[in-house]
Amino acid sequence: MGMFNKLFGKKKKQVEVSIEDATDVSPMIKTEAGTGDKYVDTCLKIEFQETHGGRKWYEMPECKAVVEAGNAGRTEEALRLVKALRDKYQDFWFPYYWLNVLYRKQKRYDDALKALFDGLRLSKSKYVLCAMMGSTRWETDNLLEAVKWWIRAIIIQIATKEITDDEPFLQLSYVAWQLGLKVVCLRLRRYVDAINRTKPRLIADAANRLYIATRLQGTESMKRTIALLDQEYLSRDLSISSIEDFIDSVVSGDLTAECLIQITDYQHLYDRLAEDLKKFWPSDFRVPETLWDRLSGTCPKCGKILDGPQLTALGQLRQSNSPAAAQARMTPIALRFGQGLCPNEKCSSREVIILWHLR
Numbered sequence: 146m147g148m149f150n151k152l153f154g155k156k157k158k159q160v161e162v163s164i165e166d167a168t169d170v171s172p173m174i175k176t177e178a179g180t181g182d183k184y185v186d187t188c189l190k191i192e193f194q195e196t197h198g199g200r201k202w203y204e205m206p207e208c209k210a211v212v213e214a215g216n217a218g219r220t221e222e223a224l225r226l227v228k229a230l231r232d233k234y235q236d237f238w239f240p241y242y243w244l245n246v247l248y249r250k251q252k253r254y255d256d257a258l259k260a261l262f263d264g265l266r267l268s269k270s271k272y273v274l275c276a277m278m279g280s281t282r283w284e285t286d287n288l289l290e291a292v293k294w295w296i297r298a299i300i301i302q303i304a305t306k307e308i309t310d311d312e313p314f315l316q317l318s319y320v321a322w323q324l325g326l327k328v329v330c331l332r333l334r335r336y337v338d339a340i341n342r343t344k345p346r347l348i349a350d351a352a353n354r355l356y357i358a359t360r361l362q363g364t365e366s367m368k369r370t371i372a373l374l375d376q377e378y379l380s381r382d383l384s385i386s387s388i389e390d391f392i393d394s395v396v397s398g399d400l401t402a403e404c405l406i407q408i409t410d411y412q413h414l415y416d417r418l419a420e421d422l423k424k425f426w427p428s429d430f431r432v433p434e435t436l437w438d439r440l441s442g443t444c445p446k447c448g449k450i451l452d453g454p455q456l457t458a459l460g461q462l463r464q465s466n467s468p469a470a471a472q473a474r475m476t477p478i479a480l481r482f483g484q485g486l487c488p489n490e491k492c493s494s495r496e497v498i499i500l501w502h503l504r
């Protein structure tokens with residue numbers, strides 16, 4: 146039990162999680178939600194033996210031959226090789242993964258899914274197969290199923306403390322954003338960054354496709370499941386970047402960035418941001434419009450959201466002596482913000498999360 150107690154620190158209320166004592170290297174991951182919501186309960190019901198490590202595909206010539214043929218577009222040859230590999234190493238995740246890749250190239254989605262289900266039954270390591278299940282479902286536009294498998298891939302990784310596949314964190318972060326779970330989105334992104342600091346985040350087109358799918362296929366149950374995942378699994382102590390890192394990310398053209406600041410530091414952030422954008426971005430570029438589009442804020446405590454125009458107005462309050470500015474300074478939001486308080490009068494938070502996001 147040690148690993149999970151350390152991981153979660155407290156008793157679960159809604160999700161029961163257990164992991165068999167690590168007498169060997171293959172812990173049993175069992176989770177159960179029991180909320181009565183069928184979708185939530187299905188997503189969070191996991192009973193897996195998970196063993197990381199073991200064979201390394203890149204040290205095995207017969208695996209490298211599959212990758213080579215597959216990447217070169219010699220799909221039939223790769224399929225032949227990978228089937229032989231599967232028959233030889235039935236408990237190895239690699240052949241199931243590649244069967245899935247190759248069948249998807251041929252748009253044989255039933256076969257692609259079957260390969261993964263076989264792998265989930267037979268392979269010692271499963272989290273990569275769960276992530277592939279998510280991406281296969283997403284490729285065929287079934288967001289409910291995709292989210293279910295991304296969540297499972299995340300839970301297994303966090304439970305075994307082997308967090309190496311950023312894809313499910315990234316994809317789910319955009320779903321969370323569209324569902325209004327902005328702080329959850331932020332936490333998921335921190336994992337993405339922690340796993341892979343060099344790879345760019347999801348490109349805008351792919352993100353937009355996810356936003357649209359979430360608007361069309363998103364449900365309350367989906368939102369509840371992601372909120373539960375956050376509550377029970379996503380660690381809250383991941384460090385959030387400083388104002389300097391945030392400005393650096395924005396100016397260097399990162400698609401997204403975020404930081405947690407004292408509300409009293411917001412003016413400093415705004416001034417630096419406006420100044421540096423003017424200095425480093427092309428001269429025909431308009432600062433206020435970009436801020437309206439790409440800046441937003443969330444209270445980490447109550448979830449109150451400040452949109453781009455509000456944050457821009459708050460940042461500009463001190464600059465003008467016009468009657469309009471004087472009036473704007475007297476609005477309830479400006480008054481509370483000016484005192485370093487969350488604009489929600491029922492909330493006592495003195496902090497705000499500032500997000501720089503896709504248009």
Ligand SMILES: [Zn+2]
Nearest residue numbers: 444447487492
């Ligand atoms: Zn608040």
